[in-house]
Amino acid sequence: MTTALQPPIPSHPVLRLRLAPHGVLPRPIDGAWWPRSYDLLAELPRLLAGLPRAWGHITSVTVNGAKWSAAPGRMLVSNQVVGLHRTVTASAPHTVVLLAPGRGRWDLLVVPPDMTAAAAEALMAAAAAAVGHQV
Template sequence: MTATVSHPPTSETDESPSSSSTRLALVPAGSAPALLDGAWWPRSRDLAVELPPLAAVLDPLWGRITRVTVNPTHWPVVPRKVPVGARVLKVGWFQQEQDPHELLLLSYRVGRWNLLVVPPQTPPDVAEWLMAAASDPGGTSSGSRLMEEAARAASPASAVPAGAVDRDAAR
């Protein structure tokens, strides 16, 4: 939770991960512990492709990332090992115990971090909001709660002015 890096979301969703920067927002250095340590917006649901660039950004900040865990709900394939340069990143999964919208990273040197995983198909404006909310040092929401809030904000019902439903029901 002491790292700072921010690569704002881009609207270029068709880029391959290797051809562009990692889309990542982290809580500011020195912040009090928060429920989430930031957010990551991968370009696909392919962990073998997406994890190496993420580890390359985080290793200098947090120490060498050695293990990652995910909830397999949103990942079609969870490889046991992912090559990252000359080393291997171990990947595990927890179906029941881990929030399906979070990624847990472990490092030998510093500890563990929880990142919100912004779905690859998320519109840029929603992704920007999610990344800002997840990297807020005062944040108290889980990954699933942030995803629910974003879905409610994006729903057509949220665009209905307050009281409009009540007026219609009274007719």
């Protein structure tokens, strides 16, 4: 009797996310996210799955329309509908805005996917540590 070898289960890449410590003062940026691409349909489910439970269910996501690939107006993530919005606002070209009704709004710096690991880590650390100023 022979046994067939099963192919290895593909590993899921680690979410590259650094969040600022929770505090009482409002922050201009709540952390940094380093996606592997600008494909929102591929990247967003991984991001939302890795967020703290305390943030609640994210129902709306706004990204820079000039950077991210085209996406529908909403998508299903973990059996929940998430509204997708695109903006070309010059004030926040490198951020993603996450909204959870009754819980809050979180702005994450988006580190360009093609950035080197050393530069990305430095940028993420600065974004998570920044208090009272823009990164």
